Amino acid sequence: QVQLVESGGGLVQAGGSLTLSCTASGRTFSWYAMGWFRQAPGKEREFVASISWSGGRTYADSVKGRFTISRDNAKNTAYLQMNSLKPEDTAVYYCAADHLGDGSSSYPAYEFWGQGTRVTVSS
Numbered sequence: 001q002v003q004l005v006e007s008g009g010g011l012v013q014a015g016g017s018l019t020l021s022c023t024a025s026g027r028t029f030s031w032y033a034m035g036w037f038r039q040a041p042g043k044e045r046e047f048v049a050s051i052s053w054s055g056g057r058t059y060a061d062s063v064k065g066r067f068t069i070s071r072d073n074a075k076n077t078a079y080l081q082m083n084s085l086k087p088e089d090t091a092v093y094y095c096a097a098d099h100l101g102d103g104s105s106s107y108p109a110y111e112f113w114g115q116g117t118r119v120t121v122s123s
Contacts, residue, residue, distance in 0.1 A: 002026050002097050002112040009093060009117030012085055016121070020080040022095030022114060033101030034071055034078035035110055038091035038119075048093070049080060050103035058103045063089075085121045092116040 008020040022034065035050040049059045049069040057069055068081040078095060096110035104110070 002029075002032065004095050004097060004112055004114035006093065006095050006114040006117040009119045011120045011122065014085060014087055014121055014123050016085050017081070017083045018085065018119060019082065020093055020095075020117060020119075022078040022080075024076045024078075024097060026076070029076040030073040032097040032099055033103045033110075034069070035096045035098065035101075035103065035105075035107075036069060036078075036080045036093060037096060037107055038089075038093045039116075040088075040091040043091075045094070045107055047105040047107065050101075050105065051078065052103035053100055056103055058105060060105070082119070085119075087121045087123045090119060090121050092118050 003025040006022050033052045036048040037045050039045040051069045066084045071078045094116045095114045097112040098110045
């Protein structure tokens with residue numbers, strides 16, 4: 001069992017930056033692919049970025065060049081650095097873990113989910 005806790009959300013102006021963190025319980029964090037997904041009001045949950053257990057990164061087209069996913073296995077933490085934020089990035093952001101995953105962009109691939117952290121980008 002893995003428990004995930006997100007932090008770092010908040011209110012930011014368009015063009016600003018935020019860094020989200022996702023801290024996991026357990027001792028086998030390095031064996032999990034970590035994904036970030038988001039859900040805006042009235043919309044379906046969508047893939048944002050992922051990093052496989054071996055370090056491979058995948059990004060949604062909408063965030064390429066602006067967001068960076070990383071992980072620190074010693075701290076059991078995954079990060080999402082978000083730059084050049086836009087109002088359309090406003091959503092609740094969720095992190096998820098997939099044991100020995102390859103960093104899928106499909107949310108059913110992920111077994112464990114955090115509670116989410118809200119990001120609001122004002123225009």
